[in-house]
Amino acid sequence: MALDIARLEQDLARGLAPIYLLLAEEPLxxxxxxxxxRAAAREQGFLERTVLDLTAQSDWGPFEAAIRDRSLFAERTVLDVRLATGKPGKTGGDHLKAYAGDPQADLVLLLQLPRPDRDMRRAAWFKALENRAVVIHARPVPPAQLGSWIRARLQKNGLRITDPALALLVARVEGNLLAARQEIEKLALAGVTEIDETVLAEATTDSARFELFALAPTALRGDVRHTLRMLEGLLDEGQAEPLILWALARECRLLVQAMERKAAGAPDREAFQGSFGDGQKALRQAMSRLDLSAARGLLGEAARVDRVIKGQENGNARQGLLDLVARMAGRPLTRPEPALNSQRV
Structure with a gap:
C-alpha cells in the first residue's frame, strides 16, 4: 500500500504494519x-531495535538471525535495515523476498532505500516487498509548496510570519528542507511570535558560524580558500561528517544531472530542475569550467568518501571531505581517483 507521507502519523495511530518500505529521496x-x-513502534510495545547497514557485498546472516533466531519470550522488535545502494545483491534479494512472503507478527521491518530507479522497481525482491509493505516515498517539497510547508511548521511552533519574511526565508533555504528546519528551530528559540523581515534577519543571521548549505555552492563557484575555511569551521563545530557529505554530494548530483540534460538538448528549466537561486548560479559557474567527465569524477569521489566515513574503505574522512570540496572548487589537494560514474551517495 502506498501512503502519502502527510498521512503517516494518522495511519500509525491505527496500528503498525509488518513492513515499511521507506524510499528516502529527500533526507529530512x-x-x-x-x-x-520507530516512535509508534515503541508506544505499541516494540521495545527492542536492531539496526543493520547492508549492501550487496554484506554478510546477510545477521538479517536472517534477527528474524529467525529469536526466543519465545523475546521483546517485540523493530528491524531497521538501511540499504544505501538500493542493491542487495542476489543473496540479500532472496532474503528480502522470502521475508515479504512470511513476515513475523512480533517484528516490524523498516527498510530504508534510496529513490528507486527502473532496475530496482523491476527487481523481484522489491516487487514482493512493495506488494506486502506500506510504501512511503519521502519526496522533496515542490518549490511552489515550500512556502506553505514552512508556514505550517512555524505555526506548529506558535509562530506567525509576514509574507515578505516568508519569501525571504524560502529564498534563503533554496529548497533544502534540512536548512529550512534549522532556520525554523532558530526562530522558535528566539523568543518571538511575530516574524517580519527585521526579526528574521536578527534571529537567523550569525556571521560567526558557517552555514552547511552555503558550502557546496561556494565550492562550485571556484572559491577554494573560502570553501576550505568554511569546511574547517563546520568540522570544528562538530557538524556530522555524513550530513556534510550529503550536502556536497547532492550538489554534485545536480551538477551531473544538469550537464547530462543540457547535453541531451533539454531547456534550462528542465536541465536545472531541483536547483534554485544562488545554488543554480553556482551550478552554471561550475559548468563553465568543468566537463561532464570531471563532474562525474566529483560524484565518484563523494562515493569514495562515503565508504571511508562508513568504515568500508581505509582513509581519513576529514581529509577526504577537504579534498572533495577543493576538487569541486577546481584546486584538488591530491591526485583525482578514476571516476565512478555509477556510484550514488
Missing amino acids: QAIEAADAI
Whole structure:
C-alpha cells in the first residue's frame, strides 16, 4: 500500500504494519518518517531495535538471525535495515523476498532505500516487498509548496510570519528542507511570535558560524580558500561528517544531472530542475569550467568518501571531505581517483 507521507502519523495511530518500505529521496522527510515509525513502534510495545547497514557485498546472516533466531519470550522488535545502494545483491534479494512472503507478527521491518530507479522497481525482491509493505516515498517539497510547508511548521511552533519574511526565508533555504528546519528551530528559540523581515534577519543571521548549505555552492563557484575555511569551521563545530557529505554530494548530483540534460538538448528549466537561486548560479559557474567527465569524477569521489566515513574503505574522512570540496572548487589537494560514474551517495 502506498501512503502519502502527510498521512503517516494518522495511519500509525491505527496500528503498525509488518513492513515499511521507506524510499528516502529527500533526507529530512525520510528522517522524520523513520522517526515516526520507530516512535509508534515503541508506544505499541516494540521495545527492542536492531539496526543493520547492508549492501550487496554484506554478510546477510545477521538479517536472517534477527528474524529467525529469536526466543519465545523475546521483546517485540523493530528491524531497521538501511540499504544505501538500493542493491542487495542476489543473496540479500532472496532474503528480502522470502521475508515479504512470511513476515513475523512480533517484528516490524523498516527498510530504508534510496529513490528507486527502473532496475530496482523491476527487481523481484522489491516487487514482493512493495506488494506486502506500506510504501512511503519521502519526496522533496515542490518549490511552489515550500512556502506553505514552512508556514505550517512555524505555526506548529506558535509562530506567525509576514509574507515578505516568508519569501525571504524560502529564498534563503533554496529548497533544502534540512536548512529550512534549522532556520525554523532558530526562530522558535528566539523568543518571538511575530516574524517580519527585521526579526528574521536578527534571529537567523550569525556571521560567526558557517552555514552547511552555503558550502557546496561556494565550492562550485571556484572559491577554494573560502570553501576550505568554511569546511574547517563546520568540522570544528562538530557538524556530522555524513550530513556534510550529503550536502556536497547532492550538489554534485545536480551538477551531473544538469550537464547530462543540457547535453541531451533539454531547456534550462528542465536541465536545472531541483536547483534554485544562488545554488543554480553556482551550478552554471561550475559548468563553465568543468566537463561532464570531471563532474562525474566529483560524484565518484563523494562515493569514495562515503565508504571511508562508513568504515568500508581505509582513509581519513576529514581529509577526504577537504579534498572533495577543493576538487569541486577546481584546486584538488591530491591526485583525482578514476571516476565512478555509477556510484550514488
